[in-house]
Amino acid sequence: MRKYWKSMAIVIGIVLGIGTFYVNSAMSAENYPDFAIQTLSGDPEEVESLVLDGSYIISSPANYVSTDLKITAQGSSYHSRSFLDRIIGYYPTVIKELQEEHRTFMRGKHPMVNLFFEDNEFLAYAYADHRISSLGPNNFNFEISVLNKADDKVNSFTLEVPDEENVNHVFVIDVQLVEDTIYIITQNMMRNNEGFNDEMHIYEIDLVSQELTNNEALLKYTQWNEDIHTHIQLVENSPTAANKHIILLKMEEAMMEAAESIRVTDSKQEIIFYNLATKENETVNVPGLSLEENQLSFVEGSTIYFTRIEEQELIITPYRLGENQVDQDFRIQLQATIENEPLQIPMISVKEGKLYVVSYQMDSNSNGDVVVVDIQTGKTLFEGQIALETSSEEQGKFELYLNEIYIN
Template sequence: MIRYWKLISIVSVIVLAIGTFYIQSAVALSNYPRFVFQKISGDEEEVENIKLQGSYHDEGMQDGNLHITSDETVYYNELSFLERLGGVNQPSRITRLREEHRNFMRGKDRDLSMLYDDESMIGYANVAAGPFGSGNRDFEIKVEVLDKKSNSTTKFTVDLPEKERYRYVYVEDVQIVNGEMKVITRNYSYETNSDNTEMHLYSLDIGGQKVVGDDVLITSSESYVGGAWSAVEFLDETHNLSSSKYIVYNINHWKDVQEKEGNYYQEKAGSEISAYHMETGKHIQFELPEEISQANYKASVDGSIIYFSIGTETGFEVIAFNMDRQKEESSQRLEITRPIVDIEEDLIKVKDGKVYISSSNKAPDRESNISVIDLESGKLLYEGFIELEKQQSNRNYSLYIHQMIVEK
């Protein structure tokens, strides 16, 4: 009899917990505001493939991570327990993979950088480490590859080359090229400090289940030394599920400049763009024109072209740099009065001949623009704002947009 009472108690606790979760979710659903794309002009279909990821902050209520599309606003706090495991900001391609290959995708869809997908296979790689103690961390590369045709999975684990040298290792991207898995990582070395960065590309023979290559793409110190520092980043188009012809990385150099009043501000001291050709294994260092290297810009990759967006007084200029030819291919000055593009803050992407622009934040006293422009003609295809839905209180809030995804 005691056994049954224990079982009843356990079931009751589970039911209560689930009920409480959904009640709290329902309350959150009613409290969180909805945002919409409010059109001023143009074709609304131009923004149907845009997903804005960010966070909402409001006086008197908890913060909320969210995504906004032309159809909906979704907050993390509104999701079911199972949906939360997948995350609020997953692209539709991840959703399809979860539906079609649920067993393989279990636990693997939280970080896009670790996944690769094409018509025949799905690849996954993660760098895992043992407990962090006084000694070196035992880094391993864990690999899984699903053959979609046979529905068979290959799994293996290999030691990270020279693993004793590294304090931290993060996966930046995974691709499969000619039967080899390419795992691009950001490694922080023990040898100096955690700001010493090495970008590695590890080549793994899937059939042989072994590491066959370790290329150091770039080494740089991100430490603040003598009023100067550098920042290394992969351009965000590298972080996708498909093959990329090039892995492109950007290094911006900054320095402190003192004003007459004694205050300091940060000034760009130059920049470098480098790339790694995935099929040939060739490293390419681009000599950028001074008008680009010395400017504050946003860079966007589409195929073999890097698009540099540079602010002007009346809009911005987009310069196309062809990586195959290693030269500037074209430039287009887009003069628009609304929105005035803030290169420092706005999110800008160039994809399939179109320029997508979104403001990075919104508040009751601050407009948030969203626009789509045809790159060749300069025509404004869509112009609008991110607004609260009608009949919602204009409470004191801040909406921050961290990332803009333009899906195919």
């Protein structure tokens, strides 16, 4: 019996720890406040489909409480994650809904939004798997599954990643489905004679024959080259939405090593547009617009949108790709400010021609902005704030961090 006492003590400790976790969560839940999206102007129906996910935090020398919450037009609800969920991590709302609607298909899939594509007919998934040996990663394969929603049939197969002997890593960053072709956009680390280089890559796979039909490196670059750091970002609106083109933001920063840190001495940005149908790419030059001052924030159809902050205004500049035209700015007055912190560009999402703007953060001294704008006209359809439904001194200090906008 003695040789088992350590194992028994560990098990008892885990059980007590989990029990304490749930007791503390239940006791704390009684004091959680109610948040609401309050209307300042416009039509409240514009936020009926809006879902905000975030974290509510109370931090003091004597206590620390953090729990997940969801805020909608109907109010707020708290959903403390289980002990296991907190270890595994956060699942985006898109993944949660896919798991509920297509439970069988989603079983065993990695819960990352960028691995999925969905439209009215299909739900597609692609993942780059590999093995680890004493020589490092090898045996790279694409795991591909496509669900036909009409008959619930699933087309699943595996393909070897080409040029596997020179591949050190493959990260899937987007999946697109156009007719019978699935496009897998990846960021690859490739071996070469001098070490490693990076590639933004695109693979085309025919779903009928289950064969690779095209394999192309969109960009080749080195992340760290002497004192230059290069970063490539895929720009999109909804990760699961259908797009017939790819927009990449290339950023180069010149770095200088100081006494105790590394600082950026110069930077430049470049926008690259790639058409999936024609396989043509071009560098986008936006006339009269500085990319250092304007952030490329989102895409809607063939229009890309830049944002910047001026005092308390969010300024949005649309640029139509096909016509090489910058449209009129539209301005959104922001109300919320965090004391002693600069105003940041808020969370932005677009759906069905409407722009949703939501503050990332609020606290016990400030509310959060919620604005809905018609992106065709620039007209503000709704202006409101995330605020406590009832405020009192007993509530004390808190912080609210929002990490996701979801529109049903």
